[in-house]
Amino acid sequence: MIANVLVMIRKRSRTVIGAALLGCCFMTPQPALAADCAGNPNALGTSRTLVVDPMEHPRIGTMQYPETLPLADHEVVLTFDDGPLPKYSNQVLAILASQCVKATFFTIGSQARFNPDGVRKLIAAGHTVGTHSQNHPLTMNKMPLEKVRQEVDDGIASTLAALNGDKSKLAPFFRIPGLMRAEVPEAYLASQGIQVWSADFPADDWRHVSPQRVYDLAIQRIEAKRKGILLLHDIQPRTVAALPRILATLKERGYRIVHVVPATADRPATPTEPQQWFMHPPTETVATTRWPRIPNFVFTATRTLPAPVFADLDWRDADILDHAQRARIGVAVRTLWPQPQLAQLAAASTLPVPAAGVFRVPEALDLTLLATRSTASRRLAAPAAGAPRAQAISARQVKHPKQAAHQVPAAADGRGRGAPLQVAPPTASNASVHVAKRVPRAEASAASKRVPD
């Protein structure tokens, strides 16, 4: 639906690009300049309208993507999610109107169904309306395509229903609920010509924080980046309480509000340079500007890679033969390297004791020997090579064989786990070792205390 319209628009827009370049400034909606704001000569106002082509820049917002809107220093775009909810959305509309500020709203389909008049008010006030799914699931990153499609399409249909199906009033902009991005929704939205909007800074207004905190976070984060997309919610009382001060401070500090609208056949995209779509565009003065970059795999379509076949592990001819050739070659190729003589190994009655450093393994991994120190000692005392294994196992181990198999070798001197391991020279009967994951109780409880609430 929207995709088809957009494809058509895009084709047509190319044919009129010459005229567009000449006439773009006259065809874009005129922003509500502060000076024109009725009843409020000191209003923040909307400094300009930015027209974007979703097909050219399918994902924006540096919280998650490399690109963001092509804003100049001290330019901010306001966005509001999760409405319309009359009680608070109407107040947000009134505050924006008092400052002649235009914003972008991402509506939830179910909210639009319940309150279609709220959608119409957003349009009537001149704001941009995109969508935010039908039911606001916070699982879009795990959804199969069919469910993603249903959420996106239903959300658009519900919002369009409030606009009597007038697609020209709905922007092909979408914000994934909870910003739970994933390849499946992103690919589907791109295929529909819909632009995914993340953000450049949130103000945490969905959390149980005070309006003061919302204000502080909004201003601090805007000041840190000096431009970008602010993510707010028009269903929260704390947002309503914080918004007038946010706008007043932005005005005081010389920020300007930009209104974003989608390109159409009659309204071509604002001409921009590719580097403007980056928060910090590279410059010629940065030495690495022209250096090859590490590829960004975020949008790799492949979820899995083929498991290597055994023949791939044949490292010997890696430089000579390609993958296919190696796959055809058996592993029984004789190497040129000296091979250990198995007959000699079999004849050896003793092997060197492993150094203590061999047993130092990271963090919770621990080496557990199947034989305890005491049984090892017993075996040393009577090293009958063919002695039955059961003889060396204590009565307790017989009773709890699993527990015995995983227990740490007890140190006779009481130093426990920290004590250096003294291992009997491996013999035919006690050489087997077992690697197990183990977190000692004391360590686990200490770790749990460190976890914040």
Ligand SMILES: [Zn+2]
């Ligand atoms: Zn939301």
